[in-house]
Amino acid sequence: MSRLELRHVRKAFGRLDVLADISLSVGAGEFVSMLGPSGAGKSTLFQLLTGAQHGEGEMFFDGTPLDDHGRHFAFMPQRDALMPWRRILDNTTLGLEVQGIRRKAARARVAPLFAEFGLAGFERHFPAQLSGGMRQRAALLRTVVQERDMLLLDEPFGALDALTRTAMQRWLEQMWRRHRWTALLITHDVREAVFLSDRIYVLSARPACIVREIKVPLPRPRSLGGADALQTSAIEAEILDILLNPEPNPHSSKGHDHD
Amino acid sequence: MISVGLLLLAWELYATYSGIKSTTLPAPSRVFEQAMLNREALVDNAIPTIRATLIGFAFSLSAAFALSMLVDFFRPLRRALFPVFIVSQTLPLVAIAPLVVLWFGFGLMPKIMLVALVTFFPMLVALVQGYEATEAEIGQMLRAMGAGRWRVFLLARLPSALPYFFAGLRISITYAVVGAIFAEYAGAAKGLGIYMLNAKNNFRPDLVLAAVGVSAALTLTLFGLTVLLQRLAMPWERAAGQHPAGTGPWR
Numbered sequence: 001m002s003r004l005e006l007r008h009v010r011k012a013f014g015r016l017d018v019l020a021d022i023s024l025s026v027g028a029g030e031f032v033s034m035l036g037p038s039g040a041g042k043s044t045l046f047q048l049l050t051g052a053q054h055g056e057g058e059m060f061f062d063g064t065p066l067d068d069h070g071r072h073f074a075f076m077p078q079r080d081a082l083m084p085w086r087r088i089l090d091n092t093t094l095g096l097e098v099q100g101i102r103r104k105a106a107r108a109r110v111a112p113l114f115a116e117f118g119l120a121g122f123e124r125h126f127p128a129q130l131s132g133g134m135r136q137r138a139a140l141l142r143t144v145v146q147e148r149d150m151l152l153l154d155e156p157f158g159a160l161d162a163l164t165r166t167a168m169q170r171w172l173e174q175m176w177r178r179h180r181w182t183a184l185l186i187t188h189d190v191r192e193a194v195f196l197s198d199r200i201y202v203l204s205a206r207p208a209c210i211v212r213e214i215k216v217p218l219p220r221p222r223s224l225g226g227a228d229a230l231q232t233s234a235i236e237a238e239i240l241d242i243l244l245n246p247e248p249n250p251h252s253s254k255g256h257d258h259d
Numbered sequence: 260m261i262s263v264g265l266l267l268l269a270w271e272l273y274a275t276y277s278g279i280k281s282t283t284l285p286a287p288s289r290v291f292e293q294a295m296l297n298r299e300a301l302v303d304n305a306i307p308t309i310r311a312t313l314i315g316f317a318f319s320l321s322a323a324f325a326l327s328m329l330v331d332f333f334r335p336l337r338r339a340l341f342p343v344f345i346v347s348q349t350l351p352l353v354a355i356a357p358l359v360v361l362w363f364g365f366g367l368m369p370k371i372m373l374v375a376l377v378t379f380f381p382m383l384v385a386l387v388q389g390y391e392a393t394e395a396e397i398g399q400m401l402r403a404m405g406a407g408r409w410r411v412f413l414l415a416r417l418p419s420a421l422p423y424f425f426a427g428l429r430i431s432i433t434y435a436v437v438g439a440i441f442a443e444y445a446g447a448a449k450g451l452g453i454y455m456l457n458a459k460n461n462f463r464p465d466l467v468l469a470a471v472g473v474s475a476a477l478t479l480t481l482f483g484l485t486v487l488l489q490r491l492a493m494p495w496e497r498a499a500g501q502h503p504a505g506t507g508p509w510r
Contacts, residue, residue, distance in 0.1 A: 047399070050399070050402065050403035051402070051403075052399055052402055052403070071405050073403060074403075074404075075399070075400055075403035075404075076400075077396035077397075077399060077400050078396060079394075079396055081394060081396040081397045081400050083397065083414075083415070083418065084495050085418045085421070085493070085495050094401075094404070094414070095404045097414075098401065098404040098405055098406045098410060098414075099404070099405065125498070126494075126495040126498040127495075128495060128498055129498050146404065152403075
């Protein structure tokens with residue numbers, strides 16, 4: 001049973017086609033990635049889901065059409081978007097406060113999670129006092145405590161250095177195994193997508209359409225080396241091949257001709 | 260501090276040894292001496308100036324804040340109103356000050372108006388620019404959380420504007436003192452401005468300079484207060500200077 005389902009979603013800004021034809025589904029407790037080149041319009045799709053933009057096509061959640069007030073998603077933006085003027089504790093309660101939960105109750109709900117997110121002892125710090133990895137974990141904590149049906153992760157580790165990023169990917173995979181969030185991840189990092197996902201949608205360059213759906217049957221917990229290394233690199237090579245040798249995009253010519 | 264000291268020293272030496280008359284250029288020592296002798300009159304005249312500065316500035320601050328919010332919520336207003344405000348900033352104070360005094364008399368009112376006139380626009384621009392400086396992703400995230408425009412304004416846009424607000428405050432508070440003195444210069448019963456004018460007419464440049472010294476001290480004090488206020492209002496600014504925590508495997 002799929003929770004999120006998109007059918008032929010399109011979006012254009014003026015005459016610029018950004019999303020040509022996106023159909024996808026995300027099942028309950030499934031970790032799905034959208035992988036595509038930078039500027040392919042991946043973030044635009046999240047804007048459609050969160051109601052910041054409106055496009056064409058059909059979007060369903062649990063079988064009912066998505067409308068603006070259907071608040072199903074907890075959204076984690078590209079940069080951590082922590083508020084510099086709020087202490088880490090108050091940053092993580094932000095979503096709960098917006099939901100109308102009193103500050104004290106919100107804090108009580110968030111506080112026990114600090115240890116699991118590697119942030120214990122940093123509740124009273126300001127974001128500027130934390131390293132990039134810690135800030136991202138705080139941002140993820142702020143996202144998951146909202147207890148929405150589904151997580152939308154927009155290149156959450158894009159701004160981190162390579163070593164920190166790898167550490168964060170391992171940590172996220174471990175966290176996901178424990179919590180089994182339904183998640184949709186946007187990324188342009190092939191390894192990240194393969195390491196974290198159950199399924200991957202590979203997107204074309206703009207105007208974006210889905211060129212391939214790839215299942216990642218690797219066992220969890222995922223590892224960087226070990227027995228699955230061969231299979232992992234085979235999947236990575238397949239995806240890289242799709243991305244680097246694109247078939248002619250059927251939508252890009254259409255986008256220019258029909259005016 | 261050293262540069263100010265050297266300047267005063269050079270001035271003192273020139274005034275003492277060049278043979279220039281003290282009614283033309285008094286030495287700093289004489290200015291200080293006269294300031295001490297006339298300190299009651301100076302304090303007496305500084306109080307109305309301080310009052311005009313603070314009340315006028317409070318007015319302009321409230322107006323700028325209210326209007327900045329209005330403009331932030333209704334964008335078209337910005338294009339309609341800003342040209343008027345920009346023109347208000349091109350009015351020469353020399354010409355407008357006597358007119359305002361003519362219309363509103365010698366009381367507190369014209370001073371408040373002139374102070375507001377010179378400080379309103381910088382504060383408004385600072386605030387509006389500050390709201391615009393809100394990180395787009397914070398706004399998008401808040402809306403995805405279900406926050407309406409008012410919540411987004413309170414939670415994100417207003418705090419984002421604080422650094423801009425304080426930058427504007429530091430500039431405006433110095434304009435405010437100048438504006439008040441100018442208004443008094445154009446006509447007042449009491450105040451540093453009218454005190455300077457009378458001293459000048461009595462050929463007492465030493466007393467003019469003493470009054471200038473008082474206004475400079477007043478401006479510096481107010482400036483210092485805004486810096487202090489900013490430190491108290493934005494504790495995270497200083498926290499940012501400290502070393503980031505969490506190095507090692509967790510990074």
